[in-house]
Amino acid sequence: MAERKREKRDPQQRRAEILAAAFACFSERGFAATRMEDVAARAGIAKGTVYLHFPDKEALFTELVSGIATPILGQIDGLAANEAIPPRFAISMFYTLFKREVLETERRHLLRLILAEGPMFPAVTEFYHREIISKGLGVLRILLARAATRGDLRNPAIAEVPQIVIAPALLSIVWTTLFEAYEHLDTQNLFDAFLETLFVPEGGAK
Amino acid sequence: MAERKREKRDPQQRRAEILAAAFACFSERGFAATRMEDVAARAGIAKGTVYLHFPDKEALFTELVSGIATPILGQIDGLAANEAIPPRFAISMFYTLFKREVLETERRHLLRLILAEGPMFPAVTEFYHREIISKGLGVLRILLARAATRGDLRNPAIAEVPQIVIAPALLSIVWTTLFEAYEHLDTQNLFDAFLETLFVPEGGAK
């Protein structure tokens, strides 16, 4: 039954398969509860093979969470570059991007993983702060400052606390991965209502 | 050295000591990484003794997280009861209460625990949604509706998404327990700026 034949692979491809399997396992069971054998089985290989590609469980985990994040980076700071884009539109795009690329994909589990396992892996937390949070806040700071000078913000003071923009995104992640089963949250509505609260209504800007 | 003598105790007190020790251990290392022996040692007793008070590790954990939350409940819905209290003030008090009773105490670790271990313990998640989140949202819904009819809200539509009010609180928990070491977040400022954004400025109300 399901006789698994030995099969050589391109190392890159094998690596990717292991990472994909590891992602699935870690996502649904957490770091501690995931067994290396589970990962191997999911990747369709033997346990020992995993160790040909990653030194140990922790390395597999950290490489995984670091690797998945990087691709998103490019998209983010593209938003601040073009000064012609109205700040409100840019932040709206930020939410849309977040929704489409994270919240509604398997990547949302990655974020939960970082929230959950972060304290156990300071290196991962530090990496995320440096590469994602810090850069994201930088972009938001620019956008909010621009919005403030244009008179687009109902409360210009929030330009000093760009974390506020992240708050609904964080909430949506936590809600959908914890409470969605008990009570639905309309994230689109959440983001829309929040944007409408931050920015003065249409026609209010000069 | 430190010869530990046998010592009988009032069962209630012993229980409380074990729960306190368990809270400390689970908070700082998570469920999986905490050993029952750690808990026992921290409580100053032998491992077997823990099992005289709790059937197993999981029961200890769930009882712990359920038990600590309950006391906060009373304070919360006191805020909605009195109609004379202006909604803005009530929500401001909500943040103050949250800051003083959760964010700046050891209880903040409890919240992180639920975020982190929640998916592993559906019973706990369900309990929290039912007893805390759901009730809290109910109160917020009332307060926001009241504020909307008084014309206090810059964007009345948020009365339909009370989760928005929770978002900054959630962010503050996650930030302080994950990123505070790398970048400070002034939570008072966060809450103040957010309140100022939600509500029309002084004198704007009727």
Place this chain on the structure above:
DNA sequence: AATGTTAATGACCGACCAGTCAGTCACAAT
């Protein structure tokens, strides 16, 4: 003082699992 009662102890058991490594097999080179 002797006896009974019960909380407390910690050595022990067995399940579990990260990581290893001697051996195997697919494929390439000759």
Place this chain on the structure above:
DNA sequence: ATTGTGACTGACTGGTCGGTCATTAACATT
């Protein structure tokens, strides 16, 4: 066909830890 290479395998090891229980100590009763 034969041989060499190294990716792959999975039984095994060493250690860990949740949970048990025979024993012991503290206290109560007589």
